[in-house]
Amino acid sequence: MDLGLKNAAVLVTGGNRGIGRAIALAFAREGARVAICGRDPASLEQTRADIRALGAECVALQADLGDAGNCIGVVQRTVEAFGALNVLVNNASMSADKVPARFEDMTDEQAMMRINGKLLVAMRCSRASIAPMRLAGHGRIIHIGGTAARDVSRAKETPGNGSGLPQGLGNASVAAFSKYLAEELIGDKILVNVVHPHIVRTDRHAGRVAARARELGVSEAEADKAIGAQLPLGRVIEVDEVASVVVFLASRAASAITGQAIAVDGGVSRGIVY
Numbered sequence: 001m002d003l004g005l006k007n008a009a010v011l012v013t014g015g016n017r018g019i020g021r022a023i024a025l026a027f028a029r030e031g032a033r034v035a036i037c038g039r040d041p042a043s044l045e046q047t048r049a050d051i052r053a054l055g056a057e058c059v060a061l062q063a064d065l066g067d068a069g070n071c072i073g074v075v076q077r078t079v080e081a082f083g084a085l086n087v088l089v090n091n092a093s094m095s096a097d098k099v100p101a102r103f104e105d106m107t108d109e110q111a112m113m114r115i116n117g118k119l120l121v122a123m124r125c126s127r128a129s130i131a132p133m134r135l136a137g138h139g140r141i142i143h144i145g146g147t148a149a150r151d152v153s154r155a156k157e158t159p160g161n162g163s164g165l166p167q168g169l170g171n172a173s174v175a176a177f178s179k180y181l182a183e184e185l186i187g188d189k190i191l192v193n194v195v196h197p198h199i200v201r202t203d204r205h206a207g208r209v210a211a212r213a214r215e216l217g218v219s220e221a222e223a224d225k226a227i228g229a230q231l232p233l234g235r236v237i238e239v240d241e242v243a244s245v246v247v248f249l250a251s252r253a254a255s256a257i258t259g260q261a262i263a264v265d266g267g268v269s270r271g272i273v274y
Contacts, residue, residue: 003251006031009082010250011075013065013125014092016043018202019144022239023089026247028056035078037061037092057082065092066117071124075132085132087250090125091144093118093170099162106163114170122174126181130190139190140250143178144242145171147198147265150273171196175261182259191258193249198265199227200237233266 010027014020015036021043024036028051036051036058038044044060051058059081063070079085094117099110126141133139148164149171175194182192199205213223228235242264248254249262263269 001253003030003247003253005087005247005251008032008086008250009035009078009084010087010089011035011037011078011085011125011129012089012091013037013074013121015089016040016047016060018204019197019200019239019242020089020091021047022243023091023246024051024058025054026240026243027087027250028054028058030247030251031056032087033057033082035059035061035074035081037063037065037074039064065121065125066094068120068124071121072128075125075128079132084136085129085139086136087140087142088125088129088133089142089144089246089250090122090174092121093144099166101163103163103165106165111166111169114166115173118170119173119177123177126177126192130185130188133190134188137189139185139188141178141181141185141190141192142246142249143174143192143194144246145174145178145194145196145261147196147263147269148172149175149194149196149261150263150269150271178261179259186258191249191254193257193259194261195242195245195249196261196263196265196269197242198231198237198263198268200239200242202239205236231266231268235266237264237266 010032012020012024015024016038024034027034041062048058048060061074061077063074065071100106122143148167153164178192178194209220209224213220245264
């Protein structure tokens with residue numbers, strides 16, 4: 001299927017590693033021109049080289065998106081490089097893995113970590129992207145959230161031992177923002193959706209496996225299998241499985257889909273979403 005993404009101008013925040021890297025590479029395989037941003041110059045350069053090896057244009061933008069000006073800057077630099085912006089993937093976020101297990105032991109800063117490091121970044125990058133998308137006559141904004149927006153994970157259901165509250169606050173607020181933004185921008189033919197992954201095999205997954213192996217007193221292979229067994233699918237989600245959904249939502253095949261939240265969760269979500 002031709003997804004209609006050849007020469008599309010795409011910006012993937014946090015596109016240098018993990019899910020973001022997989023998304024950037026997936027767009028490159030469709031012939032899109034891809035801008036990636038991140039804080040680590042080495043992984044940025046490696047991902048840029050890998051994208052160019054696929055025959056796609058790529059610009060790598062080193063930036064800390066915790067600074068509001070940098071959010072505006074990466075959008076502007078993408079437009080300068082490609083002459084347009086058609087797709088924004090808001091993937092960048094601040095890790096909230098290392099937090100206390102209980103809310104009463106949690107600082108305000110820890111509780112708000114994902115609000116400040118995920119929601120505000122997504123809002124700022126989205127705001128900067130609206131004008132060039134309007135100029136192009138259409139656009140896609142896709143947020144990467146997480147299943148903590150929908151479900152409270154009980155003890156032992158996730159690899160970490162800390163509270164899932166920061167992730168839940170951040171991901172749920174991103175989902176709410178996505179829905180409101182979709183309503184506001186539909187008249188401009190800018191479609192907005194959010195994708196909720198569950199446990200994904202990113203470069204951070206090895207640390208989760210090692211921690212679970214120590215906790216259970218088993219090998220890392222056994223720990224990895226135990227983590228995957230918590231999903232009804234029986235295994236951890238792969239980054240390319242998330243990337244495929246994102247690319248689809250950005251494509252002309254999804255031209256009537258907006259304001260939706262789609263989980264890539266291996267069947268773990270128990271709720272009925274309608």
